[in-house]
Structures are given as structure tokens and as C-alpha cells.
Amino acid sequence: MTKINKKVYQKEYYDNEADANKHMSYVNVAAGVLALVIWVLYLTKIFTIPDHFFPMVCILFPACAILLFIPLFFVKTEMIRKPGYKYFILFSLMAVIIALNISVPKHSVLFWPFAILIANHYYNPTIGRVFYAVTLVAMFLCMYLGMFFGEFDENLFGGGVIKGDQIGTVETFGERKELLYNLMVNGNNRYVKVLIYYYFPRAAIVTLFFMVSNLLNKRTYKLLDAEIKAHDEQEKSKTELNIAKEIQLNTLPNEALSSEEVEIVGELKAAKEVGGDLYDYLDIDENHVAVLIGDVSGKGVPAAMFMMKTITSFRDFATKDKKPSEILKQINSSIFKGNKAGMFVTCFLLILDKRNGHMIYANAGHNPPIVGSNSHFRYLGANPGFLLGCFNNVNIIDEEIVLKEGESVTLYTDGITEARNNNGDFFGEERLIDVFNKRNYTCTIELHHTLKDEIATFVNEAPQSDDITFVTIKYRGDHYSYQEKFFNAKKENINELLDFISDFSNEYHFSEEFKNKMVIVGDELFSNIIKYGYDNMGGEIYVRQLYDLDTKEYILTIIDRAKEFNQLEVNNKGVGTDVKNQAIGGLGILIVKNIMDEYAYDHIYGKNILVLKKKL
Numbered sequence: 194m195t196k197i198n199k200k201v202y203q204k205e206y207y208d209n210e211a212d213a214n215k216h217m218s219y220v221n222v223a224a225g226v227l228a229l230v231i232w233v234l235y236l237t238k239i240f241t242i243p244d245h246f247f248p249m250v251c252i253l254f255p256a257c258a259i260l261l262f263i264p265l266f267f268v269k270t271e272m273i274r275k276p277g278y279k280y281f282i283l284f285s286l287m288a289v290i291i292a293l294n295i296s297v298p299k300h301s302v303l304f305w306p307f308a309i310l311i312a313n314h315y316y317n318p319t320i321g322r323v324f325y326a327v328t329l330v331a332m333f334l335c336m337y338l339g340m341f342f343g344e345f346d347e348n349l350f351g352g353g354v355i356k357g358d359q360i361g362t363v364e365t366f367g368e369r370k371e372l373l374y375n376l377m378v379n380g381n382n383r384y385v386k387v388l389i390y391y392y393f394p395r396a397a398i399v400t401l402f403f404m405v406s407n408l409l410n411k412r413t414y415k416l417l418d419a420e421i422k423a424h425d426e427q428e429k430s431k432t433e434l435n436i437a438k439e440i441q442l443n444t445l446p447n448e449a450l451s452s453e454e455v456e457i458v459g460e461l462k463a464a465k466e467v468g469g470d471l472y473d474y475l476d477i478d479e480n481h482v483a484v485l486i487g488d489v490s491g492k493g494v495p496a497a498m499f500m501m502k503t504i505t506s507f508r509d510f511a512t513k514d515k516k517p518s519e520i521l522k523q524i525n526s527s528i529f530k531g532n533k534a535g536m537f538v539t540c541f542l543l544i545l546d547k548r549n550g551h552m553i554y555a556n557a558g559h560n561p562p563i564v565g566s567n568s569h570f571r572y573l574g575a576n577p578g579f580l581l582g583c584f585n586n587v588n589i590i591d592e593e594i595v596l597k598e599g600e601s602v603t604l605y606t607d608g609i610t611e612a613r614n615n616n617g618d619f620f621g622e623e624r625l626i627d628v629f630n631k632r633n634y635t636c637t638i639e640l641h642h643t644l645k646d647e648i649a650t651f652v653n654e655a656p657q658s659d660d661i662t663f664v665t666i667k668y669r670g671d672h673y674s675y676q677e678k679f680f681n682a683k684k685e686n687i688n689e690l691l692d693f694i695s696d697f698s699n700e701y702h703f704s705e706e707f708k709n710k711m712v713i714v715g716d717e718l719f720s721n722i723i724k725y726g727y728d729n730m731g732g733e734i735y736v737r738q739l740y741d742l743d744t745k746e747y748i749l750t751i752i753d754r755a756k757e758f759n760q761l762e763v764n765n766k767g768v769g770t771d772v773k774n775q776a777i778g779g780l781g782i783l784i785v786k787n788i789m790d791e792y793a794y795d796h797i798y799g800k801n802i803l804v805l806k807k808k809l
Contacts, residue, residue, distance in 0.1 A: 228258040298343060461662040485541070521542055549595070563629055676738045680735075691719075
């Protein structure tokens with residue numbers, strides 16, 4: 194039988210052992226109660242014992258009971274998981290069995306098989322064998338010690354002795370020794386007969402119990418070993434899938450693309466550890482940005498590999514002066530080669546001219562995107578095209594549209610529209626467009642955050658059946674002024690951060706009151722990130738300032754890589770309430786909320802993204 198590798202399976206092995214220790218602690222408590230009951234029977238003279246042994250019994254049994262009760266106090270502590278703790282429990286129980294067999298030999302002999310069964314409760318053959326050997330030795334010693342101490346058992350002596358005119362029992366150690374000597378002189382060697390007629394038969398019964406319980410022990414041990422190995426294989430597979438997921442996510446863009454002219458934000462939530470959805474965006478020259486979204490047939494590792502091949506092809510072929518249809522056709526030719534599994538991918542590709550909002554797009558069997566601005570979103574008409582990967586040649590056409598300043602295009606996969614709730618209802622295209630038009634949004638981050646919340650509320654507790662992916666590109670135009678900078682998240686750098694905000698206000702001649710308010714906002718938010726986000730351990734803070742020259746709106750974006758930390762979620766009772774009852778940082782955040790007109794938070798790309806807007 195293969196031995197369990199305790200180093201490899203240490204947690205699983207000791208989880209099982211800790212559970213056995215817990216049950217053994219309750220067994221010891223029951224044995225302790227039994228010890229107290231027998232102790233009371235001795236005190237009340239219901240059980241008789243030699244006078245010279247009576248004081249020892251008065252001490253021995255309460256001591257054994259206390260010893261047996263001790264494990265109960267460690268059931269809910271880490272002590273119960275210690276490797277040596279099982280020996281303390283087992284030998285505590287053995288101590289009571291020994292005490293019983295010495296003091297009450299003719300009533301306690303049945304406890305020896307019980308000790309063997311209890312030892313095998315640990316599903317460890319080694320412990321079972323050790324305890325079997327200890328039992329045989331202890332039983333031998335107890336049988337002979339019981340001849341001199343404890344309750345008189347005439348079977349051990351072959352009868353009583355004459356005391357005056359009566360046949361009675363010997364009580365003192367000296368009397369028993371003399372009796373055994375006289376019996377031996379008369380040819381009745383009780384030492385030998387007890388060994389042959391009493392010890393060996395009982396040892397044989399104990400051995401039989403041991404063999405049966407040991408066989409069950411080994412079988413259970415093998416099952417435990419197999420279960421642990423199966424669990425280890427699952428964990429190994431899970432680890433490999435997590436690595437694959439990490440590789441896949443690292444293939445996708447891990448930053449929001451932002452400039453004076455455009456802002457792009459994308460997200461992917463796989464239904465399994467790895468998925469087949471994809472999105473990507475890149476600048477193909479200084480004036481044009483290309484955005485791709487796709488949905489691979491199937492799920493899991495094969496879909497993820499096909500997805501990565503699609504993205505690689507996109508990055509190879511998306512170059513200057515190529516139209517979306519040309520790029521998609523080249524992607525198709527690339528992924529068609531060697532596609533023996535017959536997989537396919539739907540794609541939508543657009544190329545936006547950042548100078549004027551002119552957008553050329555091509556569809557390859559994908560969902561129509563949503564285009565527009567606040568309260569005026571609509572589905573973009575697009576030729577359905579043909580999916581990629583199935584045929585060497587596909588028919589794909591280019592179409593075009595001109596985005597107005599402030600308009601955006603959201604590409605998504607059918608994991609959104611086909612998301613189901615517990616009743617089997619779909620989220621649907623109508624509900625999706627309603628989310629876009631239900632209210633005005635401060636920024637793309639807020640739009641995405643709201644969409645995720647709406648999907649989660651609709652689906653409720655139903656399992657996610659497909660990957661969910663969406664990417665939004667917003668065309669700002671040329672009416673924005675834009676500055677960005679990275680800072681080290683340390684207390685001594687707060688003044689540098691605040692100077693960055695002040696200098697921006699000075700450059701565009703904002704009022705002194707506005708500048709002071711923005712400094713207050715920056716000071717509060719930066720301090721919270723440093724203290725509560727990064728725990729004063731340092732990190733990175735990205736700050737972006739935008740000024741809309743047309744609407745006269747100031748937009749402050751703060752991004753950090755600290756733990757997930759939404760500063761906006763504070764006890765919003767108002768500044769006038771009891772300051773002592775405000776949450777940590779709550780009063781400062783309430784001041785920030787009173788200063789700013791709009792604000793939004795989301796956690797994507799492993800980052801906290803906070804966007805705040807103020808109209809001058």
C-alpha cells in the first residue's frame with residue numbers, strides 16, 4: 194500500500210486527524226463519567242476493595258476522570274490539530290482502562306477490545322499496530338497486578354482461603370502473596386494458569402478484534418489516500434487553469450486607453466476559469482485607433498487558445514492604411530489554418546479617426562454595437578457579415594459613421610443579452626438599451642459599473658452560463674484639455690499631488706475658490722488611498738485632469754493598484770450629524786461629495802478607478 198506523503202497532503206491528512214481527535218475527546222468524556230461512577234460505587238462500598246488499596250482508589254479515579262475531561266477544553270482550539278495530540282487522548286483513555294482492570298479485574302476485561310477499536314478510528318494502520326502492542330503488554334501487567342490489588346477475583350486464585358471457621362477472601366497484599374505461594378506448593382501455580390487460561394484467550398480475542406479493525410482501517414486508509422490524491426489532482430488542475438486564466442487575461446489590454454480625443458474601457462468576465470470572449474484595442478498610427486471584440490464558439494481551454502490566436506492575428510494585421518474588412522479577412526485566413534476542430538469566432542472591428550470622429554467598421558457575425566450619448570443611445574445598423582474560422586474566404590464589407598463629440602460606441606458579446614435568471618428569462622437587447630438610456634452617466638466607468646449591477650440584479654443567484662464582455666470607446670473630440678501624471682503613494686508626496694491640481698487650475702484661470710476646493714478634494718482622496726488603500730506601504734497613484742472647454746466641466750480621475758477600496762461608500766448621514774459616529778474617513782468623503790457634482794467608482798483591471806466631475 195502506498196503511504197500517504199504527509200508533506201504533500203499535510204492539510205488533508207491533519208484535517209482528518211483533527212476530526213478524529215474531536216470525536217475521541219467526546220469518547221474520553223464518556224469514559225471520564227464512567228470513572229467517576231465507579232469511584233462513587235467504591236466510596237459507597239457497593240464495589241469492594243482491600244482496605245490498603247482504598248486510599249489509592251480515592252485518588253486514582255478522580256485523577257483519571259480529570260485527565261479524560263481535559264481534551265474537551267481543546268476541541269475548538271488549534272491544539273486539536275497538533276500531530277502529537279492524538280497520543281495524549283489515546284493514552285489518557287488507556288490509563289483509565291488500566292486503572293479499571295487493576296481495581297475491577299472481573300468486570301473490566303471487555304474494555305481491551307474497545308481500546309483497539311478506538312485506536313483504529315484514526316484510519317492510520319501504524320497507530321493501530323502500536324496501540325495493539327501496548328494493549329497486549331498493558332493487559333498482561335494489569336492481570337497480574339489485579340491479583341494483588343483491587344477487587345478480589347476468585348477465578349484468579351482458584352477459590353477462597355480459610356479464615357478461622359469461615360471461607361473468605363484474602364485482602365491484603367501479604368495475604369494474597371501467601372495464598373499464591375501455597376497454591377503453587379500444592380501444584381496449583383496460578384501465575385502459569387492465569388497466563389495460559391486467562392491471558393492467552395483474551396489476547397487471542399483482542400488479536401481478532403485488531404485484525405478485523407485493522408483490515409477496515411487499511412481499506413479506509415486507502416480510500417482516504419485516494420481521496421486526497423484525487424483532491425490534489427483537482428487542485429493541480431485548478432492551479433493550471435488559474436495560470437491559463439492569468440495568461441489569457443494578460444493577453445487582453447490591462448489598461449484603460451485615454452487621451453485628449455478618446456477614452457476606451459473594456460472588461461471580460463469568464464463563465465469558467467478560462468473563456469472564449471476577447472477584446473483588444475491599439476493605436477495603429479498617431480491618428481487612428483482600432484478596437485476589436487469577439488466571441489469564440491465553445492468554452493474552456495480550447496476556446497481560450499482559439500481566442501489568443503485571434504488576438505495575436507489582430508495585432509499582426511492591424512496596421513496603417515488597412516480597412517477593417519481587410520484585417521478581418523486576414524485574421525480569418527490565419528485562424529482557418531489548422532482549425533481541425535471546426536471552431537469559429539464572431540468579431541466586430543472598428544477603426545476611429547481621433548481627429549474628426551470618422552469611424553469605419555466591419556462585422557463578422559457579431560452583435561450590433563450601441564452608439565450614442567446620454568439618453569440618446571441606439572443600436573448601430575451593421576451588415577451581419579460572416580463568422581471567421583470556418584471557410585478560407587469570407588464576404589465582409591466596410592461601413593462608416595461619424596461620431597459626434599461626446600458620443601461613444603459600446604461593443605459587447607451575447608453573454609450580456611443572453612444572460613438568464615432563475616426563471617430562464619434572457620436579459621435581452623431591449624433591457625440592455627434601456628440601461629444605457631435610463632439616465633445620464635458621468636463617465637464610461639460609471640456606465641460599465643451600472644451595466645454590471647443591472648445584469649447581476651437580473652440574474653440574481655442563477656449561474657453565469659456564458660462569458661460577459663463589453664468595451665466602450667468614447668470620442669471626446671478636440672474640446673478637452675488634458676493632463677496626467679503618476680505619483681508615489683507616500684505622505685511626503687501629497688504636496689506634489691496637490692501642486693499638480695493647483696497648477697492645472699492656474700493654467701486655465703479657474704477661480705481661487707474652485708482651486709481651493711479641488712485641493713481639499715485631492716488631499717482627502719489621496720490621503721485615504723495612502724492610509725487605507727496601501728496601508729502606508731507605498732504604491733502608485735495615477736491622476737488625470739480633463740477640462741471640457743465647451744461644457745466648462747472639470748473631470749478628475751484617480752486610479753490606484755491598492756486593495757479594492759471604494760471611498761464613496763461611507764455612512765452618508767450629512768455633515769451636520771454627529772461627527773463621532775462617522776465611518777473612518779467618512780466626514781472628509783461627505784465634504785468631497787458636497788463639493789463635486791458627480792462621482793463614480795469601479796474596480797477593474799485590478800485597480801480602483803474613481804472619477805469625479807465638477808461644473809465651473
